Amino acid sequence: MTESPPPVVEMRGISLAFPGVKALQDVDFQLFPGEVHALMGENGAGKSTLIKTLTGVHTPDSGTVLLAGETVAFTSPGDAQQAGISTVYQEVNLCANLTVAENILLGREPRKLGGIDFKAMRTQAAAVLARIGVHIDPASVLESHPIAVQQLVAIARAIAVDCRVLVLDEPTSSLDAGEVAELFRIMRVLRDEGVAILFVSHFLDQVYEIADRMTVLRNGTLVGEHLTKDLDRRALIAAMIGRELGALEAIEDASERRTASGPVLVRAEGLGRKGAIAPFDLDIRAGEVVGLAGLLGSGRTELARLLFGADKATEGKLLVDGAHLHLRGPRSAIAAGIAFCSEDRKGEGLVADLSIRDNLVLAMQAARGWSRPVSRRVKDQLVEKYLAALDIRPANPDALVRTLSGGNQQKVLLARWLVTEPRLLILDEPTRGIDIGAKAQIQQLVTSLAAEGTAVLFISAELEEVVRIADRIVVLRDRHKIAELDGGSSIDEVVGLIAGEHLSEEVAS
Amino acid sequence: MTALTTKLPSRFLPVLATVVLFALTFGVGSGLYDGFASGQVIANLFIDNAFLIVLAAGMTFVILSGGIDLSVGSVVALSTMVTAAGLKAGWPLPLVIIAVLVIGSTLGLLMGLVIHKFDIQPFIVTLAGMFLARGLCFLISVESVSIKDSTFRDVATAVIELPGGVTITYNVIIALVVVAAALFVLHRTRFGRTVYAVGGNEQSALLMGLKTARTKVGVYVISGFCSALAGLLFSLYMLSGYGLHAVGMELDAIAAVVIGGTLLAGGVGYVLGSLAGVLVLGTIQTLISFQGTLSSWWTKIVIGALLLVFIAVQRGLIRERR
Known part of the structure; x- marks a missing residue:
């Protein structure tokens, strides 16, 4: 936050090209100790490439990297770690088959009599976990914990060494609001200890909550570096996508334009699968966008997979154009004109x-x-x-x-x-982990497809998005379909339904 | 998802299943035949399979790392050939032993380097190694070469008396030392844990800053070394060197490791499981020889059936993991 200390990381004139793509062109970047620095930009702007250049995964074609004033040239992530640069990636890059303690300390584990001292290892791991306020058994196997906890273990690994720079590459994309708050608490603790944190996230709310400073990249070039308080959202978005942001507004017009819908294309009658989703009725008409809202694990994907035949229904039936369709698998769904865009791209x-x-x-x-x-x-x-x-x-x-x-x-x-x-396009989290520009384009595409008569089932964890583009919203909770709302409904209405008797704090941006 | 919390026991399940299977087959044998349940029968299991135990220990490293080594049988044959030919040519025994171990390790090193540097599937590289080693045997001699060296024969026939009148050979001691060493390396050293990490998720292991390259090459060196050592034990057992020794033994080793509960996908498994796997195979063989009228090929049929069952069980476990 203060600018008196010299930067711990300084990257000067970094350029890097991949076959056919200029990933980075003459990019400067600096990171100060004791600050959270957000790296912003659309997908393909070069954020990940810049990070990987810093962490030794890529070697730049030209330019220099200085760590605490000294030129460094890392050739592997191990080198960078040795020098105090630790990274936590979007996907948890740990070994799920090993224990929590091993995942935290492997590669620098305490030794005794030529072998690993497991007792000391567990003690050390527990100490690191305690430092960030995570209380799990270090001897437990990593894959026995949910993804959010695994993410925290990854952070524990990152700070287990004497870490001067912590790089967090979209660590929040698979976390819910409570878990994000926990992560931010940990980040603030580390920042106050003097660690320089480089943070990447597509959620602007999060960036504005945690970042002290931000650097904006676009198409592999540096757009600018700003203090967070000096750059409002509109200016940030404009800097990131480099054009006037009329796109998002245009979509709202589009969804209001369409009220008429065609004949029922796909009808589910009491369709359900034991253990995945309770029997539900659902009509999807040609030319309408049906939104699926619900928390993680509420049965959104399960419902979609039933319609696509990826899982077999244990009860109920599916009608396409009023005729009973026996789904033997995705092939018969595709033949009937149903397409499924998986969230796991x-x-x-x-x-x-x-x-x-x-x-x-x-x-x-x-x-x-x-x-x-x-x-x-x-x-x-x-x-x-x-x-x-x-x-x-x-x-x-x-x-x-x-x-x-x-x-x-x-x-x-x-x-x-x-x-x-396809006649029915099922989109499962099509905008997850992608930037605003691409998001707007995909949303626009969905509305224009609907206008052309395609039925769309739109699944997203971002309620705002569902509410904005859906003509009808199906709300799921605990693997039950609990309501169907009109497109004009407000977010608050949907939140109320989803939350039910639960608190509504879990609804992410 | 909910089953994830009960993960820990299921990791040991395959190994446990193998141990139970061993106890069961042995129990059946004891029930059917007099004298089956004797200490000497158990000792013979170890004596007759010492070389396979060593092979399986080396193979466990490779499979845990997510690879496979098809060359081990041929390297055993090559080792018997070098031993026999070397001794026949009058080389001193220590030199022969060193030469054999160096040749085996070097072959493993070369294969590991090719696998790593050129990013080629281990299956194909070790298949090439298998042909190479087998061919080298016949370069030395196309005939079987018997071993007449007196020291070597003394070691081969020497027995150690255990309490209760049970006798074992030095082969058994060596095999058990190898298993103990493998246990230590796999569970107590950074290298060993990295083997597990690489098998679990190589990309992650790399990003965690572990020395994946060294580990991936290292497992083939270990497997090569174990093959050479197994070759020496096999020479002691057969007292001859021959290019057609140990044909298909790599498959026995893989079978033992898999039956011992190691995931072919890598990352999960125990060297003690592989030991149990070898003992299961040995017990089936013993059962069939006690029975007396069945063809020894029934061993293969039973092993085949067992393998299928174990692979199916593993498949189920992997599905649960994802």
Whole structure:
């Protein structure tokens, strides 16, 4: 917060290129001890790349990294850790098969008589956990804890060494509001101890709550560095996306425009699956957006998977166009025109080692069968159309999906399903972990698809988003469908229903 | 999700199942045949399978790290060949032993380096190693070479009396020392824990700053060393070197490790499980020889069935994990 001490980290003129992508161009960055510094930018702006350059995963093509005034060149994450730079990634990068204590101390464990001293290790681990106020058994196996606790264990590992710089790369994306508050408490404790914290999050509320200073990146270049109090949200967003933010407002108009809806496309009658979701009735009409609201674990994804045939229903039936459809699996759902965009885009959606073009073609070819090849010309047309329509960047059909940012991967996944021209599109958390610009584009796409007559089932943890774009909102709680609201409902109404007898504190931004 | 809290016991379940299986098969044998439940039968289990125990210990490292080593059988054969040929040529015994161990470890090192540096599947690299080692045997001699060195024969036939009149060979001692060393390394050293970490999630292990490269190469060196040592034990057992020794033994070793409860996906397993796995295989063999009329190939059939069952159980456990 104060600027008297010299920066602990200084990066000067960092440039780094990947095949076909200039990830970073001449970026400067500085981090002071005892501050929380937010790194802001859209997906693909180069945040992750900059972090990985700092932590030794990538080596910059040019530019220098100074740690406490001395030039350093890390060649591995281990080097960076040795120098006091610890990182906690978005996905918990620990070994779930080992114990909590091992995960915290492996690589620097106490030893006795040539072997690991497990007793001392557990004591040390417990001390580190106590420092951040987490009380779990260090001898327990990591995978026996929920993700949020695993995330805290990752932080414990990061601070178990004499850590001068703590990098938190989207640590909050899988945490609920209470857990985020806990994380922030820990961050403040560490900051006050003089640790420099680099924080990345897509939630502006969180950034404004915790960050002292922010650096904004756009398209791999530095836009500016500001104190949080000097930069209001509007200016920040404008800096991040570099254009006037009319996009979000436009969507609200769009959803108001549509009131008429077509015939019932998909009807669920008493559909349910034991242990996953209680029997529910649901109509989805052509040309409407149905939002699914509920807390994590309320049965949102389970409901979607039933409609898609990914899980078998144990009771009830599904009607498409008024005719009973027996879903034997996703293939029969796809044949009936139902598409499902999974929330796990890496695991269940895309083939990361194929190009954008191949990923798009894959879905189309699967729909046509192998005996009717798609001509190169048709392929190119389609790919070009969707690259432009979804503003996928880089707009290079031959770029490998692996090299794209999260938001662009999500767009490719969407495009892949759109290629098959579905009649019902199920989107499970399509905007999670992606930036505002891409979010707005995806929301806009959803509304325009609906306007063209596609039915959309939209699942999101962000109530604001659901309320904004849905024509109808289905509310889930504890694996039961508890209500159906009109699109005009306010967030408060939905929150009230979800919260029920619980407190409403868990509803995240 | 709710089952996650009861995770700890299920990790030991496969090992426990193997131990129970061993007790069961042994119990069946004791019930059916007189003299089955004797100390010497148990001792013979160890004597006849000492080399397999050593192989399985090395293989446990590799499989725990998420890899596989198909070359071990061939390296055993090569080791018997080098031993026999070396002794025949008049090399002193210590030199022969050192040469064998160095050759085995070096082969493991080379395979590990290729796997790591070129990021090639261990299956294919060790398959190449398997052909290479087998071929090298016949470069030395196409015939079986018997071992006539008197010191070597003395060691081979020497017995140690245990209380109760039970006798074992030095092979058994060596095998048990290897198992104890493996236990220590896997559970008490940073290297060993890194093996588990790499098998659990290699990417995470790397980001945690662990020395994954060294570990991945290291497990193949250990496996190579164990194969060479097993080759020496096999030479003691057979008193000959031959290019057709130990054909398919890599599969016995893998079977023992898997039956012992180690996940083929890596990250979960215990070297004591592998020991139990070897003992199960040995007991089945003993049962069939006691029975007397069944073909010894029934051993293979039973092993096949057991493997299927254990793989299915593991599959269930992995599903639960995700």
